[in-house]
Amino acid sequence: MAPASDDESIEPRPRVLQRSRPYLNEQMITDLKPNRVLTQSRDQQGAIHVFNMVWAVSDVLGFPNRTRCTAMALYHRVRLYYPDIDYNIADVGLASLFTASKFEDTLKKSLEIQAVAYNIRYTTDEPLNSDSPLLEDQHRRIIGIERQILEACSFDFRTRHHQPFLIKFSKYYNISKAITALAWLIALDAHKTLACLKATPQELALAALIIAARLKGIRLGVTQLNTTTPSSATNSPIDPSTTTSPGNFTPSTGPTVQIVYDKWKTTFAAVLETCHDILDLYTDHLHHTFVGPRNGADAFIRVRIELNREAKNEGILPNNNNVAAGLLPASPVTPGGYGYGSSYGDNSNGNVNGRGERERGRERDGEEEVVVTAGDKIRGGAKGQQLTDRSLHGSVRFTLSKRREDEEWKAINKAVERGEL
Known part of the structure; x- marks a missing residue:
């Protein structure tokens, strides 16, 4: 962990652990967007616009449906984890499609995707090819957004399709x-x-x-x-x-x-x-x-x-009103973090609807040992802090394993007790 500078608080700050959570429940999503500037309706309209763009570009490039669906899932996830992202949502959509093409092994260069999107949008202009210098600035933005997409999905490259x-x-x-x-x-x-x-x-x-x-x-x-x-x-x-x-x-x-x-x-x-x-x-x-x-x-x-x-x-109220009525929630509502800060309990991944059991099943199948360590000064996320706070120093650990996450937190807590963090 990088030492704290003189102008920072002397309070010890543990490194951040972020475990991959393929599924989010309603409470997690609510926690992820408490200060969203856009209204829900405008946000939905933006998602529809990105969907149409992804679909049109995919038609030209021949992407299968699995790549299109993965791109939309990545778009929604990065918009949740980085609600105040400064980029145009069209750039976020193209970056999501570029990243999804890697996930699904349907590779296309970023500049190819950008050129097709430009030609679809500006049909009256002279068509661009992927070598055009007009795409360089957007290319750099898309590469930057790709980094945030990978962080938002915790470097979990597994995809699941309906x-x-x-x-x-x-x-x-x-x-x-x-x-x-x-x-x-x-x-x-x-x-x-x-x-x-x-x-x-x-x-x-x-x-x-x-x-x-x-x-x-x-x-x-x-x-x-x-x-x-x-x-x-x-x-x-x-x-x-x-x-x-x-x-x-x-x-x-x-x-x-x-x-x-x-x-x-x-x-x-x-x-x-x-x-x-x-x-x-x-x-x-x-x-x-x-x-x-x-x-x-x-x-x-x-x-x-x-x-x-x-x-x-069946005793189920619509629109997630079951908690107030003391009934089984339509989606599991659990306290705690959603992939950062203090670790979740056993019910964090939604055992009510079977998701927690599936995650334990994956761990039994031997998928729990993958851990990726990112560099210094990437996304903050200690409990109670904004996800977009990048001012914290220290490494961020991304893991796919609940067991590995628990082991990491035990080691961190012991280090805090010894005064090493």
């Missing part, structure tokens, strides 16, 4: 190809929201299938076949006789398909929260999605009503 789960679930529950294709687009739309950070791949796949099936009149996702849920048209604020939805929404009075969520290492509450995140997108930004214009707002409102009624039957 597409294999979506296909397997469709086959397992005998879901038609038309509904599966609709769910495929819904899952892509979900990457315009923070659901791609909160939900595991199987939760995102199940949520997309549930919404798609209910848009087509199939009551997929019930936990008990012997429970009856009234049609969403009953007592609905929308009169079904005056519905003008282009999708001609059919209430889910057709066949019911039960899902045993424990079988897929998740819970109905966790999948329900993901459904609400996706439905919020369709409610607020209907015409900026793949699926929204095809169905209309009324259809998604009715799906929300149906899901809320079934959640009420």
Whole structure:
């Protein structure tokens, strides 16, 4: 650890430990953006703009969907960990796509990505190639943002995708190809929201299938076949006789398909929260999605009503109001840090919905020993300090292992007791 300078406080400061957290719950996300300047609506609009740009550039360069989805997940993560980043969000989006191309082994040079993005944006200008000097300043910015993206994801290069789960679930529950294709687009739309950070791949796949099936009149996702849920048209604020939805929404009075969520290492509450995140997108930004214009707002409102009624039957309140009611939270709410400062307890990664068990399973599989040490003066993050505070001296440790993190903290605490830190 670098010695403190004379103008710094004599209070000992331990080095920062940041463990990779592939999934964040609602409380962690709330803690990460307490002083966000942009409103949530404007932030969502920015994410949609970046998504469209990433999609257009990827079409030209031939990136697969896995690279596009990883790019959006990296964009959301770096925007959470560095909310006051000074760069244009378009630069952050291009840096996320550049980094995702490395993660997914679909490599493209940064200048190639920049040239394609420039030519898409300025169609009336003379096309640029990757050797143009006009791209040099932006290139330097993107390389700088890439460093912050790697720090935000704790140098964890493992990626997780929903597409294999979506296909397997469709086959397992005998879901038609038309509904599966609709769910495929819904899952892509979900990457315009923070659901791609909160939900595991199987939760995102199940949520997309549930919404798609209910848009087509199939009551997929019930936990008990012997429970009856009234049609969403009953007592609905929308009169079904005056519905003008282009999708001609059919209430889910057709066949019911039960899902045993424990079988897929998740819970109905966790999948329900993901459904609400996706439905919020369709409610607020209907015409900026793949699926929204095809169905209309009324259809998604009715799906929300149906899901809320079934959640009420299970004792789950919508929109994360379960904590105040003393009920099981839709997403695990745990105190403490989110990858920095004092270490988490055993429940920090969300054992309520199975995420903690999956992390322990990965440790049993031998993935716990990877540790990366970054240089001095990189992102601060002791408990109670702003994530963007880079004034602290000392190394920052990035680890993938809960066990290794605990061992590091024990060593640090002993060093503090001896007066070495």
